[in-house]
Amino acid sequence: MTPDREKLHLKACSQGDLTYSDPRTGYPVFTALALERRGDCCGCGCRHCPYGHQEVTPDERAMLHRDPWIEGDLPKGPVDLLFWSGGKDSYLTLRALEREAARPTVLLTTFDGRSEQVAHQEVLVQEIRHQRKRLGCAQVLVPLFPGTGYMDRVLLGIQTLQFRTPVARLVFGDLHLDHVRTWREDAFSACSDIASIPIHLPLWGVPYEELLNDLESAPVQARVSAVADESCAQVISVGDLFNRDLIARLPNGIDEFGENGEFHSCIEFLPKT
Structure with a gap:
């Protein structure tokens, strides 16, 4: 999907619109807000399916350039957005946030949109979705695709959440690597749409x-x-x-x-x- 289409879709959703006009064809396109009214995936491969195209066959789904989508019930008011890989550091970070009790937490997980594997952890995103259900929180799922930048897709995932609820902090489970922290701070501050959202590292320097x-x-x-x-x-x-x-x-x-x-x-x- 082109950046222009993504921007048009996000703008339409932020305005509560159910359709927008495709800039190339002029045809009306249903927004995720309109498709949410169905209550589930119809299996037709809709461009902005808010259910991750779960009723599309796996082979066909692997060929689609899917939008980020949200699973679970979103809490009201501002949320902390925890970047969740499904590993021990992510889980310990969630426990730290629960002890802070500042606000509800929503998870964000990136994964390969073709193989449906979470990078580095080498587990299927289905396992991560199962974790989310056990934890009882909402989750933003962001498929990554060849030819699209990581930060562009992450930004789209954050914006998909933002037109539903405000994001107070971006939370990561980093422990002590300065170069990773510096990269995160530089990369996210360079995105003007989210540069004002502070980064929070609850486990930083914890023995x-x-x-x-x-x-x-x-x-x-x-x-x-x-x-x-x-x-x-x-x-x-x-x-x-x-x-x-x-x-x-x-x-x-x-x-x-x-x-x-x-x-x-x-x-x-x-x-x-």
Whole structure:
């Protein structure tokens, strides 16, 4: 989809319009607001399907340039928008926000629009959607496609949320890498439409022992979902539980939380007792 179409659609939605005119053909196009009135996906591959084209066949869905969409009931008033990968750091960040109790949290997840995998975590977005249901919060899902910039798609996802509810803070689970923090601050401040939204890093500089204690007290466990470092691959495998025993096996020089991308994790919920 061209940037002009995206802007026209966002403008139409912000005005509460149910259609807009395609700039190339002049034909009317239903907005996501109009399609939401159906209550579910019709399976026809509508341009602005607000349900992620879930009733379109997987093969056909993989060929569509899908808009970001929202799942779950949005809370009223301003929200914190947490960038959610489904791993331990994301989950610990959510727990930190819950302790702050400043405002409701909405999740935002980016994933490959063709394979439907979440980058780095190497898990299917369906697993991330299942996490959202267990957590009971709303989620913005942002498919990424070749030839479209990451920040352009993230901005579209944020704007998709903004015409429904204000965003108070952009929240990330970064722990201590200065270059990652600097990149985020520079990249998001360069987007004029969202430059005024502050970035919040609740876990920044928190000692690992404190994070481990918090994870151990939580109703979840984290498993390794991907191993990128060759030395790590000699001692840990996909499916291993992330715990103190795993940390003790890590080679010297490897970050205990895999903050340098050495390995990644995905949380799973423990059975209710």
